[in-house]
Amino acid sequence: MNILESLEPAVVWKYFEKICQIPRPSKKEEKILAYLVSFAEEHRLEYKQDEIGNILILKPATKGCEDLESVVLQSHVDMVCEKHSHVKHNFDKDPIVPKIDGEWVKATDTTLGADDGIGMAAQLALLASNDIKHGDLECLFTVDEETGLTGAFSLKKGFFKSKILLNLDSEDDGELFIGCAGGVDTVATFEIQMEETPLNCFAFKMDVSGLKGGHSGDDIHKGLGNANKILNRFLWNASREYGLRLNKFSGGNLRNAIAREASALALVPTSQKEPIRVAFNIFYDELCSELEVTEPDLRMHLESCDIPDSVFEKGFQESLLNSVYACPHGVIEMSRKIEGMVETSTNLAAIKQEDDKMIITTSQRSSVESAKEDIAAMVRSVFELAGAEVKHGEGYPGWAPNTDSEILNITRESYERLFGEAPVVRAIHAGLECGLFLEKYPKLDMISFGPTIRGAHSPDERINIETVNKFWLHLLDVLVNIPEK
Template sequence: MDINDLKPASLFHYFGEVCKVPRPSKHEEKIRKFLIEFAREHSLEAKEDEIGNILIKKNAYPGMEDRETVILQSHMDMVCEKNSDVTHDFLVDPIETYVDGEWLKAKGTTLGADNGIGIASELAVLADDSIKHGPLECLFTVDEETGLTGAFALKEGFMDGDILINLDSEDEGEMFIGCAGGANSTAEFAYNEVDIPKNYFFFSVAIKGLVGGHSGDDINKNRANANKLLNRYLSLLDSKYDLYICNIDGGNLHNAIPREASALCAVEMKDKENVRVDLNIFLAEVEDEFSVTEPNIRMELSSENPVDKAIDRETTKNLLKSVYAVFNGVFAMSQDIPNFVETSSNLASIKQKDGKIVIVTSQRSSILSARKNVSKVVRSAFELGGAKVCTAEGYPGWKPNADSEVLKVAVDSYKRLFGEEPKVKAIHAGLECGLFLEKYPRLDMVSFGPTLRGVHSPDERMLIPTVEKFWNHLLDVLANIPVKK
């Protein structure tokens, strides 16, 4: 069975078409062209703003012209992560999908259902004239994953609807009416290159096999952070041996829990076997600590050819201590919503280039003052180590509106279709809705979608039976949008 055999056929057809179009964050040129051509082929009005956001309009189904105008919204870009043993160029190659039981997956890469299934839903509605709906606008934004660039740049007057349905949620049966705001804090350590003494043992050490995941949705699941684990092992070695770090690299994206991290190091030749023994002991300890959440954790150590230079010793110690001290994980739980993460931080990436070590972290909170506080906590740890730190302006949260009219329609629809009450929730991840509300304060919004798991990692997968439920629910909501007041 492949994607063409799945139901609903029209929705999976368009998802398959979207998977063929490369769309990394900040490289949405091909998907933008695809959407404009789609609009032209279906004789639909389309426009594009200066940043690349696209709006496609469709007239109401006959007899429904008096309904409120609905905006369906999703983002064009996808997180591009792959396993280290997979050859894939996200700028050129299509996503290769396959069916594994009840799940749709990709071959060694992110699937891009976040938010490709949202794009496909909009296209399927636009292409089918038998679907009942009022006046419709479909908004496709750019660069949601790495900076919410499209939502930030969206201007007043680009769209006209009063109701917005965001299609970027990942738990079928749950309606989201609020989200966290967030900001990145970036630390920069400047270092000097120093010579490494003669007769040293050079080795690479790598953390692999971690689950990773979304730094919002998955931050409360006690998954290991590859950067934290690598730093912990290196700190152990630094406390016992004459350790030189020649290169360090871990993680990639600010909104992904890092799955892999590695370093090239050197110690005195007499300690060659000791670092291997220490690794075995350390690995046994972390396997025990993360026995439930990280069943496939691996650490690899291999000898390497000598290099000439390393990071100076003072910077090495400041770096290791700062990364050890910096907060990572759930900082506070909500006092209002049971089992809801209020505030968190993710140690996302460590990169070394041109005499600098750059560390990117991401803080989230549903309370602005709490987000600023945890950003200050992170900033302080790095500044104590001598790093230069910059916290970005960030993006706003979306305050829940319990009196939302479209929420009532969505909840009533779900109960009528499936005979059960949906969960109404806020989400710790960032959605573009907070930014839309700044530009369009009249908007009445709700977010829902099919069930996705492992997003932002090569383990990303979509639960096939929930796609049809999501689709039927979306169509019923569109058919029951109220008359414009």
């Protein structure tokens, strides 16, 4: 492709562009894993792979650095696969097409996969190098971080030996992360009940689009629109005011992305044909006003369609719309310990109609375990009151900050010396695999850092070019300042 060949550091961008050509959806990472194995063999590097797919590639210390402590560098191989609804792109087969847009690199109408392709690229650049000083390196590539943290959950004790871990999965230049939130998924399943369509009806399709979406951890505090909540708000009111009946309702996609699009097929009595159009246009204007700062590209559309043979049974429709309306979404609590940090949040991620079931996926996050359990129970209670079957996922632990960390001091001093300003040290509301690593390796000293990525988990994902070079220089400097054994 060679679209990024003019950017610095050239070696990192070279491998990032190569990674873009290899499909790597979560749970379908076999192609990128095969590439990593062939890379290790080509460079005559020792490697091993566990039963779940995690790969560890080892590189001995360079001359003069043999006495440094060994370090494990870690990133995940999978990416979030999101695209605009009108785009034809098969993430199982098609490459990501990067492009340079001013000071950013972004993809063409899809997620870019800089989360965490850029971390992988930095690891490969180090492994392939002949002139970079470093101690013993262990490069850990984990699978399925985005949809279940499967690789981190399944990692066995003793898979790597290092006591220092650099997680390369953060998205803010100038910020060092020493903690993260834990999370859990809550999924509600309704048995869809249908009945015959009433006579003398007007049928129409409506949709919500143009929202930014984004990461359900990093972006949850930004006041972004949630397409599921927006469309449900109209449906709930219209069912009471105009006798609206539903045939279909779906929106959102992934549990860790804020819903960008939603659609529904509905009908009203013929006498309400014009009133429902007027109400829809008024609602659209109101939402544009409410969200003019955060969602300037909001789009809502209504058009007539063929009348379906059946609609949701009235009691089921009421339970569904009530529960989606009542389900919390967004920030629940800000941290009392770290100013400006979200402590607890929840994301109404996806509503999917599958055969005779309506499946509603939500995700909860908190840096406080009891608060995480509380918000998950709150969401559960909403849907159980509506008659749904509700299940929680396995969940994952948070990573408690250690302000006395030696690798924190090294990384902070390095950044300040290189770039003339002190980095911000904080915890992140998004989930990282570090909490799970700490369960298996309780003596690990960890830090997470990376270049600036915006719009992660959405087609607007982009990575800042200048900060990739800073990230690379910072990483190299940290490696030569690792303490001796």
